[in-house]
Amino acid sequence: MSEWTGRPAERSAEDDYLDGNALAGPLSEVFAIDITAALGTCGTCGDRRAVAEAHLYVNAPAKILRCPSCGGVLLRLDERGGRVILDLSGFTQLTIEVR
Amino acid sequence: MGIVSSGFQGRRKRDLPGVPPGQYVTEDFPVLSAGPTPRIERDDWVFSLRTESGTGRHWDWNVFMSLPQEDVTADLHCVTSWSKLGTHWRGVPVDAVLNGVDTQAEFALFYSYGGYTTNLPLSDVLGGRAWLVHEFDGADLPPEHGGPVRLLVPHLYLWKSAKWVRGVELIPQDRPGFWESRGYHLHGDPWREERYG
Numbered sequence: 001m002s003e004w005t006g007r008p009a010e011r012s013a014e015d016d017y018l019d020g021n022a023l024a025g026p027l028s029e030v031f032a033i034d035i036t037a038a039l040g041t042c043g044t045c046g047d048r049r050a051v052a053e054a055h056l057y058v059n060a061p062a063k064i065l066r067c068p069s070c071g072g073v074l075l076r077l078d079e080r081g082g083r084v085i086l087d088l089s090g091f092t093q094l095t096i097e098v099r
Numbered sequence: 100m101g102i103v104s105s106g107f108q109g110r111r112k113r114d115l116p117g118v119p120p121g122q123y124v125t126e127d128f129p130v131l132s133a134g135p136t137p138r139i140e141r142d143d144w145v146f147s148l149r150t151e152s153g154t155g156r157h158w159d160w161n162v163f164m165s166l167p168q169e170d171v172t173a174d175l176h177c178v179t180s181w182s183k184l185g186t187h188w189r190g191v192p193v194d195a196v197l198n199g200v201d202t203q204a205e206f207a208l209f210y211s212y213g214g215y216t217t218n219l220p221l222s223d224v225l226g227g228r229a230w231l232v233h234e235f236d237g238a239d240l241p242p243e244h245g246g247p248v249r250l251l252v253p254h255l256y257l258w259k260s261a262k263w264v265r266g267v268e269l270i271p272q273d274r275p276g277f278w279e280s281r282g283y284h285l286h287g288d289p290w291r292e293e294r295y296g
């Protein structure tokens with residue numbers, strides 16, 4: 001993953017997830033913004049954090065981003081056959097810095 | 100066509116009999132997981148059944164192990180397109196757990212420790228086609244592959260074989276589980292490439 005993002009995506013020793021920074025590569029093809037810097041509010045527990053701090057599970061049929069506080073699913077990124085399906089329904093809101 | 104064309108390297112693995120369309124054969128056993136791996140001790144493990152009328156049954160580890168046990172050899176097909184052939188498991192047929200249960204339900208929703216769910220028609224888990232397995236390759240099923248107990252439904256894509264299984268609810272109408280509510284097929288037959296819903 002780190003070769004896409006240009007910065008190390010830290011791997012947890014305990015469980016097989018990456019930090020949310022690893023979303024920067026695949027989502028740079030979709031958004032002009034860096035979504036990993038966005039502040040996301042979890043729809044399950046209301047916790048508000050940078051997307052980069054969430055836990056990204058990549059060894060799955062689709063990439064799943066989970067809230068580090070409650071484990072709820074925040075985002076699903078499904079790349080299949082030249083299409084990207086992005087499910088953001090786990091966030092109640094995303095706050096994105098624009099210039 | 101010549102008998103042996105130059106550059107013929109043997110049959111392409113994906114064309115092997117027993118390998119569904121779009122799948123390739125792997126020798127390793129990739130670990131797929133969309134969340135943290137729950138660590139459940141056998142002493143703490145309980146499997147629960149609930150019918151559509153709300154009646155229930157529970158099996159702790161010892162009672163579960165007293166149910167009929169079967170050895171199963173099965174091919175696994177993951178929707179991410181790998182297949183692993185001839186895997187060896189031991190466990191309890193789902194028939195044994197549902198034996199004598201009074202139900203009109205046609206569907207089942209399986210629940211896992213950690214919150215995962217998957218839905219199946221009852222007809223796909225009865226008749227010797229699905230098991231609650233606790234051994235892989237002659238050893239206790241490790242947590243990364245779903246231990247202490249996972250569901251094994253080898254004729255459907257592997258996301259249906261819920262890891263860390265802890266219960267089943269019998270339901271009159273189909274209700275999508277974790278992946279099925281996130282764009283994956285309600286049924287998941289690899290021979291029909293029922294990948295996406």
Ligand SMILES: [Zn+2]
Binds near residue numbers: 042045046067071072
């Ligand atoms: Zn949360």
